[in-house]
Amino acid sequence: MGPEEAPGFAFDNWVRSVALWGPYDYRIVYLDSCHAQAAGPGSRSRRPRMYVIFWRKGDRAPDFDKWLRPYGVCPRHGWVRLMQCFKRTRVCSPERPWGVYGVKTGQYVYRCPRVECRHQAVEPQVRGAAEAIDFTLPARTIGERSRPLVANTMRKIRAGWEKYRQAVRGEGAVIEPYMIELHGGGSSHRPATAPMSTLTAGGINHGVVYADPAVHDLLPYYGNSSAQPVTAPMPTLTTRDRHGLIGYAVSLEECRYRMLIPREAARAMEFPEDLVFLGDRDQTIEMIGNAVTTNAARDLVGMVVEALTGEDVSLPANSSSLPVSADPGTPQAAAQPTASVPSIPAQGELTWPRVPLRPVHPT
Numbered sequence: 001m002g003p004e005e006a007p008g009f010a011f012d013n014w015v016r017s018v019a020l021w022g023p024y025d026y027r028i029v030y031l032d033s034c035h036a037q038a039a040g041p042g043s044r045s046r047r048p049r050m051y052v053i054f055w056r057k058g059d060r061a062p063d064f065d066k067w068l069r070p071y072g073v074c075p076r077h078g079w080v081r082l083m084q085c086f087k088r089t090r091v092c093s094p095e096r097p098w099g100v101y102g103v104k105t106g107q108y109v110y111r112c113p114r115v116e117c118r119h120q121a122v123e124p125q126v127r128g129a130a131e132a133i134d135f136t137l138p139a140r141t142i143g144e145r146s147r148p149l150v151a152n153t154m155r156k157i158r159a160g161w162e163k164y165r166q167a168v169r170g171e172g173a174v175i176e177p178y179m180i181e182l183h184g185g186g187s188s189h190r191p192a193t194a195p196m197s198t199l200t201a202g203g204i205n206h207g208v209v210y211a212d213p214a215v216h217d218l219l220p221y222y223g224n225s226s227a228q229p230v231t232a233p234m235p236t237l238t239t240r241d242r243h244g245l246i247g248y249a250v251s252l253e254e255c256r257y258r259m260l261i262p263r264e265a266a267r268a269m270e271f272p273e274d275l276v277f278l279g280d281r282d283q284t285i286e287m288i289g290n291a292v293t294t295n296a297a298r299d300l301v302g303m304v305v306e307a308l309t310g311e312d313v314s315l316p317a318n319s320s321s322l323p324v325s326a327d328p329g330t331p332q333a334a335a336q337p338t339a340s341v342p343s344i345p346a347q348g349e350l351t352w353p354r355v356p357l358r359p360v361h362p363t
Contacts, residue, residue: 045129070124083113087109130177177246179208211247
């Protein structure tokens with residue numbers, strides 16, 4: 001925001017003006033909600049946002065390192081709390097940070113804090129969109145639709161089919177659920193094990209493609225195990241996400257496709273299951289798309305409250321802080337023990353005000 005010759009000029013002046021009124025110190029935070037993991041799990045959707053944190057000069061500063069560093073697995077050091085590192089580009093630098101996360105196209109990455117691995121770039125551990133999707137909801141197969149999908153939608157669905165087929169069993173293909181983005185989102189498709197792309201107030205632009213739930217199997221991501229029915233006991237769980245819900249389909253036309261519903265979008269934004277939205281479907285989508293994810297608000301507010309009160313906030317045990325079994329065949333596999341995964345804190349435990357108006361549940 002500002003003149004073409006001086007991008008950011010107006011914003012910089014606004015921030016400095018606010019800081020003079022306090023006087024305040026401040027820090028500009030660039031955070032994606034799927035990486036807000038300090039006081040609980042991150043969100044199941046991407047939500048890159050900028051936040052400006054002010055505190056009065058001379059008062060205790062917020063502990064940004066404690067609250068804003070996600071977890072990841074360094075190939076050499078295992079579980080670590082990652083540090084945010086901005087690239088040096090035309091629009092940003094470590095001295096003038098700005099932008100969104102992305103190894104290839106973003107303005108910053110996360111790195112291991114240890115110098116022994118030369119601060120290896122590490123992908124933060126995230127939750128997948130599949131956790132927010134109800135695969136038991138009815139959805140027609142692509143082949144049985146009376147009206148075919150538009151060409152651009154089918155192009156994206158077919159591209160996902162070609163990418164996420166993992167193997168062939170008899171005449172069928174092993175396929176894991178994947179999502180397509182009708183427009184926006186920065187891509188045309190992504191696996192359901194990745195966070196959902198950013199939800200907007202303009203409407204739900206996310207569709208999901210998956211094989212018939214009746215033939216879903218669990219397929220280990222690593223090791224030499226084979227797929228097994230979901231009726232069989234699940235193999236030993238570690239803190240690494242090793243199992244994905246998959247199915248078999250002879251052809252793409254046998255896969256099911258539908259658009260997400262508002263409740264799934266709300267779930268991806270980390271709203272409690274019992275939260276009631278007031279309004280019709282379009283108003284509900286608009287509220288969800290304009291919202292800040294509850295987990296990002298939780299961590300940012302917690303960080304500020306800790307600084308204001310002067311009382312240290314104890315963060316809950318997080319599955320990301322436990323040791324992890326490395327991929328089989330790597331040196332770390334023998335050195336790190338397997339740990340069971342604790343249950344994820346329920347987002348429904350948050351307290352929300354209730355308004356005595358006519359409730360409308362999103363469907």
